[in-house]
Amino acid sequence: MLELEVLRHVEESPLLTNRRMADKLGVSVKLAHAILRGMVKRGLFHIKKHHSRRWDYFLTPKGLAEKVRLTREFLEFSMQFYQEARKASSQVCRDIAESGKRKIAFMGAGDLAEIAYLGVKEWNLELIEIYDDEKESFLGIPVKKLDRISTSSSDYIIVCLYDKSKPMAERYLPQNIRAMDNMRWIF
Numbered sequence: 001m002l003e004l005e006v007l008r009h010v011e012e013s014p015l016l017t018n019r020r021m022a023d024k025l026g027v028s029v030k031l032a033h034a035i036l037r038g039m040v041k042r043g044l045f046h047i048k049k050h051h052s053r054r055w056d057y058f059l060t061p062k063g064l065a066e067k068v069r070l071t072r073e074f075l076e077f078s079m080q081f082y083q084e085a086r087k088a089s090s091q092v093c094r095d096i097a098e099s100g101k102r103k104i105a106f107m108g109a110g111d112l113a114e115i116a117y118l119g120v121k122e123w124n125l126e127l128i129e130i131y132d133d134e135k136e137s138f139l140g141i142p143v144k145k146l147d148r149i150s151t152s153s154s155d156y157i158i159v160c161l162y163d164k165s166k167p168m169a170e171r172y173l174p175q176n177i178r179a180m181d182n183m184r185w186i187f
Helices: 002-012 018-025 029-041 061-098 111-122 146-151
Strands: 045-051 054-059 103-107 126-131 141-144 156-159 183-185
Touching: 002 018, 002 029, 002 054, 002 061, 018 029, 029 045, 054 061, 061 111, 061 156, 061 183, 103 111, 103 146, 111 126, 126 146, 141 146
Parallel strands: 103 126, 103 156, 126 141, 156 183
Antiparallel strands: 045 054
């Protein structure tokens, strides 16, 4: 995924520095340099060196083919992720509805929460709270900080967060959050 981001950036703009790439990818400058160096060695870029601090990168035909391959791979994974998440979230919502409980909370307000919301509507559940540290609202509902989740008044908390390096890993929780008996995981 990191290489796909680099290829996308270079296609949009040849201006690229190790620091800019590190910021864009959320990695260290050293790792960004290693990624770029490896991609140049594999022939994905042509470099035009203006001076010691300005290098422009251009996609080679091989780089363009790699971008297409990585994009296709990403789209295939995204479809698989959506299908698995939709199926699993619907089952979690069904189990909650069949327990006779209706009030739920989401831990997470990202793409997985959006998918899980379809199950909430399908099984006539009531989303009363959302906890996330990155968003302020979700579907018009104010979002509370994750560290307040232990005060939830919901019957069940559906965990809509995942480890981005292993999206379908089971029972993911952020490091500072402890599992609670009323939590239900999509994955």
